[in-house]
Amino acid sequence: MDYLLDVRNLEVDFAPETRSAPVVDGVDLRVGQGEVVGVIGESGSGKTVTCMALLRLLPQHAQVRADCARFRDMELIELGENEFDALRGRDLAMIFQDPVGSFNPVKTVGWHFRHVARRVTSKRPDLQGRGAWKASAVELLRKVGIPHGQQIIASYPHELSGGMLQRALIALVLQLRPALIVADEPTTNLDNIVEFQIIELFRLLRTETDASFLFITHDISLAARLCDRIVVMYAGQIVEDGSTRDVLDAPRHPYTQGLLRTATELEGKVDRLAEIPGELPTITNMPSGCRFAPRCPQRQAVCDQYQPMRTIAGERAVRCVLADSKGAL
Amino acid sequence: MSDHLLELRNLSVRFRTKRGIDAVLSRGPGFITAVDEVDLQVPRGRIVGLVGESGSGKTTLTKTVLRLETPSSGEIIFDGRDIAGLSERQMRPMRQRLQMIFQDPLSSLNPRQRVAESLATPLRIRNELTDARIDERVDATLTRVGLSPAFRDRYPHEMSGGQLQRVAIGRALIVEPQLLVADEAVSKLDVSVRAQILNLFKDIQAETGITMLFITHDLHVARYICDQIGVMYFGKLVEFADTQTLFEHPVHPYTKALLGTIGATGKDSSRDIAGEAYNPTTEGHAGCRFLKRCPLRQPCCEQAHPDTEEISPGHLVQCHEWKNAQKIENP
DSSP, rough: OOOOEEEEEEEEEEGGGGGGOOSEEEEEEEEEEEEEEEEEOOTTTHHHHHHHTTTOOSOTTOEESSSSSOOOOOOOTTHHHHHHHBBBBBTEEOOOHHHHHHOOTTHHHHHHHHHHHHHHHTTOGGGGGGTTTHHHHHHHHHTTTTOHHHHHHSOOOGGOOOHHHHHHHHHHHHOOOOOOEEEEEEETTTTTHHHHHHHHHHHHHHHHHEEEEEEEEEEEHHHHOOOSSEEEEEETTTEEEHHHHHHHHHHHSSHHHHHHHHHHHHHHHOOOOOOOHHHHHOOTTTSSSSSGGGGGGOOGGGGGSSSOOOOEEEEEEEEEEEGGTTOOO | OEEEEEEEEEEEEEEOOOOOOHHHHHHSHHHHHHHEEEEEEEETTOEEEOOEEEEEOOHHHHHHHHTSSSSSSEEEEEETTOOOTOOOHGGGGGGGEEEEEOOOOHHSOTSSSSSHHHHHHHHHTTOOOOOHHHHHHHHHHHTTTOOGGGGGGGGGGGHHHHHHHHHHHHHHHHOOOOOEEEEEEESSSSHHHHHHHHHHHHHHHHHHEEEEEEESOOOOHHHHOOOOOEEEEEEEEEEEEEHHHEEEEEEEHHHHHHHHTTOOSSSOOHHHHSSOOOOOSOOOOSSTTTGOOOOOGGGGGGTTOOOOEEEHHHHHHHOOHHHHHHHHHOO
């Protein structure tokens, strides 16, 4: 299969001399054409840093290495600054957690649409003429569930609610017609009902656009509703990778099993929640073997050694010694 | 002794948003009513939850109960005594009976105090125990919240979010309060740690019989931990019932929409809800707060916000149209 994005063995480090392990350690990530891939992880799992590294949004002192980081036929890490700039904000787009911070507070929402339209005129001749951006903006706003686009275009960011701004930001990203949209916790700051509506909007968009999505979230039930494939990260490494159905129906890594158990128990009715004991390891204090081993209910002696990803079948891979046996459940 | 440890009667909290000439000349109200004529009863030994979105007034309500905000009108009956009008000095001896746990444990602990000092400070202020007794209590409290006494000498920055929240819970419990107020106490914690802290709250409640007011925006969490749940919307308590009733027979259209987002109701009601919420800074207080987003709205809803109606024992609702909606759903 031809991947739109094909990353192998990505490593990111900030200050190697003080760390016991890289912040992102040996991450493989593949996104097919039109595919929606969910990256799930808790704080410090490296999910955001992975995506920021691919979009070259990390600070200067970050050290990014990979065996391969191919987007279409380009090596992302080797591209020059100018070539990369031409890519980012045209073919590669990002939606951040906080929509307020994504807008310039002293400019109207319309200004942002005009600005973006100017950036993509080579790709979108229909946006060229004077004021052409306006018609397209109103149309896109309607698509993301804002019927009175004319009024929104004239508004300043502080005049709109968080949900409204996140919709406007999504419309803005759609105007780019990007090949890959990276969305980092795009609904975490929003209220329940608005969050639900935005996820519904993403579901609609994935059928209406041919863009691929990389959807970063800490919420496994949210990813389940939206994604074709799920990649679970823990402490800087991928621990499980597979189709959404496989991962949800038969999680093979004890960490994924724990996360899913908590989520299903909260959704059902139990007298007492099952706990994952212990805490996340910190970057200065990383276990040398399996990083989940100190919390793992199925720990063995061999878990003190480094554990590679083990391919079970096709695209399904797990970083656990138990994956070799018939399954951990 | 009343069955209710805490009772709010017609409690309102208003914040002034415009002053001077601006208040006279500009349109719209000059204040925001963050808590709007709320009646709430918290029975002894139960966990009562408040759910609602940001801006619904749930945090202001809890802060007012602890008298960290001053109510504009209404009564706060705590253990038989109205504390709404108490002065700062009169409130001081009450404080150890009402304790709070905040969302962000890192900012609620002094970064320059070791854990043992943080825990001992409230006891030192009371000046009733000897240092040796205080030490014993600190160790016992650490054990109680699932931390080893080795944590005594840690600073907050040396601990993870889950450990810090355990310390914050310990600090609240060490003075043996009657009421524990937890405001989004698990929402900043990592998913894999959240279950531990929720179970800790449950254990503490079961062991000590403490009364709790538990604020959360997460309906799953509310269902797991609470005996009764109140739903707030822009300062109004729009529905209140015991947990099972609320989840199985929600009546208010807003409650139904909230439950729809987690698939708790068979029907997906959240699709019917319009995106634009009520804007308290520009709109008056004439009609129902939920009017703009409500799928049931009728002309009468524009006249006044509905009064509280007890539709079955202990199940309170503020909605003009709930009866008609039920007729449509179950003809």
